[in-house]
Amino acid sequence: xxxxxxxxxxxxxxxxxxxxxxxxxxxxxxxxxxxxxxxxxxxxxxxxxxxxxxxxxxxxxxxxxxxxxxxxxxxxxxxxxxxxxxxxxxxxxxxxxxxxxxxxxxxxxxxxxxxxxxxxxxxxxxxxxxxxxxxxxxxxxxxxxxxxxxxxxxxxxxxxxxxxxxxxxxxxx
Amino acid sequence: xxxxxxxxxxxxxxxxxxxxxxxxxxxxxxxxxxxxxxxxxxxxxxxxxxxxxxxxxxxxxxxxxxxxxxxxxxxxxxxxxxxxxxxxxxxxxxxxxxxxxxxxxxxxxxxxxxxxxxxxxxxxxxxxxxxxxxxxxxxxxxxxxxxxxxxxxxxxxxxxxxxxxxxxxxxxxxxxxxxxxxxxxxxx
Numbered sequence: 257x258x259x260x261x262x263x264x265x266x267x268x269x270x271x272x273x274x275x276x277x278x279x280x281x282x283x284x285x286x287x288x289x290x291x292x293x294x295x296x297x298x299x300x301x302x303x304x305x306x307x308x309x310x311x312x313x314x315x316x317x318x319x320x321x322x323x324x325x326x327x328x329x330x331x332x333x334x335x336x337x338x339x340x341x342x343x344x345x346x347x348x349x350x351x352x353x354x355x356x357x358x359x360x361x362x363x364x365x366x367x368x369x370x371x372x373x374x375x376x377x378x379x380x381x382x383x384x385x386x387x388x389x390x391x392x393x394x395x396x397x398x399x400x401x402x403x404x405x406x407x408x409x410x411x412x413x414x415x416x417x418x419x420x421x422x423x424x425x426x427x428x429x
Numbered sequence: 430x431x432x433x434x435x436x437x438x439x440x441x442x443x444x445x446x447x448x449x450x451x452x453x454x455x456x457x458x459x460x461x462x463x464x465x466x467x468x469x470x471x472x473x474x475x476x477x478x479x480x481x482x483x484x485x486x487x488x489x490x491x492x493x494x495x496x497x498x499x500x501x502x503x504x505x506x507x508x509x510x511x512x513x514x515x516x517x518x519x520x521x522x523x524x525x526x527x528x529x530x531x532x533x534x535x536x537x538x539x540x541x542x543x544x545x546x547x548x549x550x551x552x553x554x555x556x557x558x559x560x561x562x563x564x565x566x567x568x569x570x571x572x573x574x575x576x577x578x579x580x581x582x583x584x585x586x587x588x589x590x591x592x593x594x595x596x597x598x599x600x601x602x603x604x605x606x607x608x609x610x611x612x613x614x615x616x617x
Contacts, residue, residue: 261589261591261592262586262588264586264591272482272486273485275491276485276488286488287484287485288481289481290481290485291480292477298473298476305468305469306466309462309465309468310459310462310465311437311438311461313457313458313464314438314445314457314458315441316457317445317454318441318442318448318450319444319448320441323444350433351433360468360582363578364464367583373579373582374593377579378590379597380572381576382567382572383567384564384566384567389565392540393539393557393564394561396540396543396544397543397546398547399547402558404615405558405609407612408558408609408612411604411605413565413601414604416566416600416601416604419596424593
């Protein structure tokens with residue numbers, strides 16, 4: 257199991273290439289076209305990341321999240337959630353790039369294989385930008401009243417954060 | 430979004446001034462902006478590789494295959510709207526693109542489904558809320574962006590978080606759908 261997960265990127269590429277070839281896709285052309293999209297994605301991400309990294313770095317240097325983490329520490333430690341992830345959990349429903357910046361900051365500072373780094377990665381990987389998605393769908397559908405959507409979606413986010421913290425502690429704690 | 434930005438910016442500047450961290454905070458802003466560029470460069474390679482892999486999925490037509498396999502599940506989740514052919518089609522396209530991580534395909538299909546549900550009114554609008562709750566939970570089977578971030582910070586095995594991400598996503602989707610069902614009953 258461990259060897260399979262370690263080799264995962266290579267295995268996945270093999271499987272995808274084999275399947276795509278079987279369905280008559282031109283591999284090299286498709287791969288380079290896809291990589292070009294990745295380049296565009298990075299370019300689109302960069303302006304938002306520049307602004308938000310500056311903000312997150314400033315926030316972190318001001319000591320505000322630390323204070324918040326210390327205030328919430330009794331609750332967080334009882335729930336088994338790393339204090340470092342407070343900022344990430346607050347930003348996650350609001351801003352996708354903001355959450356990516358916050359998670360990257362945690363992963364960079366604590367290390368990619370640390371418990372806090374892994375927890376941040378799992379939290380980010382198993383949630384979405386709740387409020388943004390809700391706004392996009394309801395405004396596109398022309399419906400004003402979101403009724404129970406936001407409470408239910410935030411409830412899902414809360415479960416996501418708690419379960420991420422618990423599973424990471426169980427697996428790597 | 431703008432209000433949150435303004436609030437965080439002013440609060441942290443004020444807080445840094447009050448706690449005597451002016452020097453650190455001042456240089457942190459510029460450090461952050463610089464870190465963003467080197468981070469994006471670090472991330473770029475892996476992101477391009479995964480976009481290339483996703484392109485194979487897209488061109489191979491796997492999304493359509495997965496979509497037809499998902500229909501029974503969707504009929505249970507959205508009993509009213511799936512009675513309408515074009516909504517069912519948009520829904521299954523949305524869900525399968527979400528699972529495969531093809532965000533660019535998922536949103537337009539989801540919006541088509543949402544518009545159809547809004548037109549139905551009544552029960553359709555209830556199901557619209559369920560659709561949005563489903564889309565605010567992450568369904569992506571391969572979280573490639575976060576794996577790329579982990580790789581750029583030297584993770585020994587960037588994808589070893591996969592099982593944790595799957596369990597956590599599944600629990601949160603169930604919680605969201607459960608909460609939606611409960612709140613819908615309460616709202617009546």
